[in-house]
Amino acid sequence: MSHTQNPANPRISLVVPVYRVQGYLRACLDSILEQSFTDFEIVAVDDHSPDACGRILDEYAARDSRVRPIHLEENQGIGKARDLGALRASGDYIFFLDSDDTVAEGALQAIADRLELLGDPDILLLNHVRTYWTNRVQVSAAGELLAAAGTDVFTALERPEYLTMFAVVWNRVYRREFYVGNGFTFTDGIYEDALMVYKTMLTAETIAGLDHVCVEYRQRRQGNSMRTPGRKHFGIFEQYAFLFDFLDERPHLEPVRALLFERMVSHFLFTLAREDRVRPQDRPAFFKQSSEQYKRYKPVGFKKPEGKIGLRFDLLERGSYPTYAAAIFAGAARAKLRKRAAKVKTQLGRKAYDQLYRMHLRRPIDENLAVYSAYWNRGVTCNPAAIFEKAKELAPHIRGVWIVRPGEEENVPAGIDYVVARSPRYWEVIARAKYLVNNVNFANEVIKRPGQIHLQTHHGTPLKQMGIDQQRFPAAAKNMSFHKMLERVDRWDYSLSSNQHSTEIWERVYPCAFESIDSGYPRNDVYFKATAEDVARIRAELGIKEGQTALLYCPTVRDYQKGFIPRIDLERMCRELGPDFVVLVRAHYFYGADPQLQILQERGLIKDVSKYPVVEDLCLAADALITDYSSIMFDYACLDRPIVSYVDDWEVYSKARGVYFDLLSQEPGQTPGATATDENQLIEVFRSGAWKDQRSTELRAAFRERFVQYDDGHAAERTVRKVFLNQDATPAVIPLAERTPAPAPAPGAPVLIPSQADGADRVTT
Incomplete structure (x- = not known):
């Protein structure tokens, strides 16, 4: 046919x-x-x-x-x-x-x-x-x-x-x-x-x-x-009862009755053995119904299978659950206990603090205590910091304590309670806090207790592949145990998201049982609350001169190479753009101080803001962003200011690290603005005005529609109400067209850029 x-x-x-x-x-x-x-x-x-x-x-x-x-x-x-x-x-x-x-x-x-x-x-x-x-x-x-x-x-x-x-x-x-x-x-x-x-x-x-x-x-x-697991799995008995009713009404099907009976009993035994289906406390009742159905539907002359499965058939027909459990579950239970004991021993180790931690784990959970950490205990920053501040306002009964790494104590703002990681008090607050808030995972040794609530805030929108997707990319997967990673993710109760793209990615690449809170990123609230005065103040603090166009350059880390390697000849770029432009350079926090950046700063060519504590201030101060694969582009998009993608190693990076969409495609929703793949193109983007022309503006609008989905200035409030107050995540997200981002820096005088090609001057505004 x-x-x-x-x-x-x-x-x-x-x-x-x-x-x-x-x-x-x-x-x-x-x-x-x-x-x-x-x-x-x-x-x-x-x-x-x-x-x-x-x-x-x-x-x-x-x-x-x-x-x-x-x-x-x-x-x-x-x-x-x-x-x-x-x-x-x-x-x-x-x-x-x-x-x-x-x-x-x-x-x-x-x-x-x-x-x-x-x-x-x-x-x-x-x-x-x-x-x-x-x-x-x-x-x-x-x-x-x-x-x-x-x-x-x-x-x-x-x-x-x-x-x-x-x-x-x-x-x-x-x-x-x-x-x-x-x-x-x-x-x-x-x-x-x-x-x-x-x-x-x-x-x-x-x-x-x-x-x-x-x-x-x-x-x-x-x-x-x-x-x-749950009682819903008892529905299997009704389904097979329907099947045998169907067979009874069709005598010509008698030749397959014994086969279907064997399939039914095997299905019962398989289900009974799975703790993710039948809870241990429900096993006796499940066994009893299985046995009753066995006797009711057993065909005349039925011959049991041979071997271990036949033994289980025989025990089921006898109908004694204690006998069945002793024969089938006892060995498995002992093995499970040994495995669990070994796991706890591994988690706790043998150091002196382990006994202290164990002691605190036996104490009651403090219902009014929240522990915060960000970027592997690097300080009070990012989404956890914004949540911490909003919780002081909306949930003042919740005491917040920050975890910081040794050496970071002097950078903790005055008035904020903190503990040093792995200090005696650290083990107490980790063991007893009702709320655990982090933008990365806590250490493997942290044990999440029943009753604790873990909020994973994340610290970016995924362009590069994350979670279990990294398994396909050696540069990302080196030295990583994905099993242990997922054990850490198993602790999450809530996962924050700033757009639907992130929500879908997090749920797929972290296949665990958390609930997504589509609230937006609390750290981005400032982009809708800052005033023109705030922008002017930050620019003055950074030493940006009146009328200068500030370009914030934020490259991300490369998994396939060691150390910070500037991908732009910054000296040449500053020289060719002239004094009316100033470049703020922020190296990734994984890298230490870079002496070359220090030299360029001392010569007055750039401003090295790698150690500047508040990246949101830098974004507010900048007229435009230059970045590659950094998630800062998604945050900066909140401000509706130009974004230039400089990706000279796109082919290498996309193959070594993996990406979810093509920054260079010039497709709406994928490319945030003008693009460049070499230094000459990048300089020309600013010479020609392409960085802020109509095409880049249209691309930015589509990019914002896709990725600035929930960020509206109220993300922290929604998060605090949901997690700390057990309320609805309110207020509702404001439509994108109705949001007003912080004002851009006041326009200065026209910027004169000498053209290196023909010696003529080109004026842009």
């Missing part, structure tokens, strides 16, 4: 239920839309997702008419969402795809080819792989089985071994007339896939296989509803 592409009747309808997957949804949709085969539609059902999933679907629908979003007014669960999607589907075939999984390259073409070759079977079984956050890819057990099917078409009674495939609906496609015509619908609750798989397989008159890998099944480290 051939098929001609018809938008009203596509070949394949991908039904995608969507709920709380904003970190993965784009990857899912992109994997479909980038397929070489194009005769499809995506029926995406937003199951009243509380995050940004609905907005993401609408964004994709606006770009591609094949994306058809459906927004539900209330959450109905994955089964009902799939049912609605199937009813709205118009394709020849229905392909149920989970929204955190992806379609493998070439999959849709392979499916379409096989369907046409075999004359449109009722069900086509698909191969898949499991993908892990460690980048490990595991082939499925079904590969050989599917390869053995070749081009045969069969029924489940003829080939019952295909009933043993992983019982999920996304590893097969259904002919829509078969599926809808038989009135298949999902039952409520989880484990609905198994019932649907067996009922459809036993009903189908034509089944075929495809060994091409079609689905990349994401093994989420956390956040998968199936791996959240």
Whole structure:
């Protein structure tokens, strides 16, 4: 049967239920839309997702008419969402795809080819792989089985071994007339896939296989509803009861009853053994129901499997949970206790302070104590500092204590309580504080107690790849244990975000169970509160002369090289731009003092502001920013002033460190303004006025729309209300068009730049 592409009747309808997957949804949709085969539609059902999933679907629908979003007014669960999607589907075939999984390259073409070759079977079984956050890819057990099917078409009674495939609906496609015509619908609750798989397989008159890998099944480290323990997992018993009712009504299916019984019991035992499904305190009740269902549905003459699994079948049939637990769980429990004891011992070590820390861990949590740290204890700065100040105003009952590294004590502002890292009082406040606030992770040895609240504020918007994405880039991944990194992230309760891009990235690259607070970055509040007088005062303190155009140059660290290496001949740049420009140079804090910068400053050519304590002041003082991959560009965009991207090593950096979008693309939303890839281009950007022309202004506007999403001057308040006061994160974010950033420096006299090319003078304003 051939098929001609018809938008009203596509070949394949991908039904995608969507709920709380904003970190993965784009990857899912992109994997479909980038397929070489194009005769499809995506029926995406937003199951009243509380995050940004609905907005993401609408964004994709606006770009591609094949994306058809459906927004539900209330959450109905994955089964009902799939049912609605199937009813709205118009394709020849229905392909149920989970929204955190992806379609493998070439999959849709392979499916379409096989369907046409075999004359449109009722069900086509698909191969898949499991993908892990460690980048490990595991082939499925079904590969050989599917390869053995070749081009045969069969029924489940003829080939019952295909009933043993992983019982999920996304590893097969259904002919829509078969599926809808038989009135298949999902039952409520989880484990609905198994019932649907067996009922459809036993009903189908034509089944075929495809060994091409079609689905990349994401093994989420956390956040998968199936791996959240609770009584909901008892729903498995009802699903299998429905299945055996179905079998009872169809005596001709008796030949597969024993096989399905074995599948059911194996599923019970698998679920019982998983602590991420059945809690230890619920195991006796789960075992009891499993045993009852075993006895109720056991076929006459059923022969148990051999080996260890057969022993478990036998113990389940006997119905004594104490006997089962002694035989199955005792050894595992002992091993777990040994592992836990070793982990605690490793965390605490053997030094004298460990005993002190242990003692404080046994004391009550101080409900009115918050501990703050920033940049690995470098001082009172960044988002934690802004939150600290706002908490003094809105939550004065919360005492704040800062952690600083040895040698930084004299830089702590007067009146602020602090402890030196790893001092005796440090262990006390870390152990007893209700709130832990940091823009990086606390040390591995810090143990998060039940009842403590950890707020991760971050310190930038990700352009360079972060978290587990760094595994693919040796320069970023060197000397890093990603397992330990995620153990640190497991302590987070809240994660701050200043834009939807960040929210999605954080949720995907840190696959842990935190809640995102889309409040904006508190450190950026000042960009909407500072006055013209503040800007003039800061410029005067920095020694910027009246009428000078101040350029703030902030390059970021290079993972692939050691030490600070200026990527601009600053002496030449200052000479060619002339005295009406002044360059403020801020090296990354990872680097120490640079003697070359000191020499240039002593000669009056630049101002070395690397050690200036408040970077926000530098941004307020600057007329324009020059940077490369530093996240300062996203903060500076709050001010709606020119940003110039100087990226002379783009090819090397993007390959060695990895990036999420192309700064040089000149695409709206990716490039913040004028760009330069060598020193001559950079100088010409300022000579020609391109740094602030209409094109750069338009690019900056699109960049701000994407990245200055939640920053409006009230981020600290929203954060304090949410975390410290347990209130809604209010006030609501002000629309971008209604925000007023701090005024730019007062315009001076026209700037005269001598042209090195022709000797003539060029005047810019």
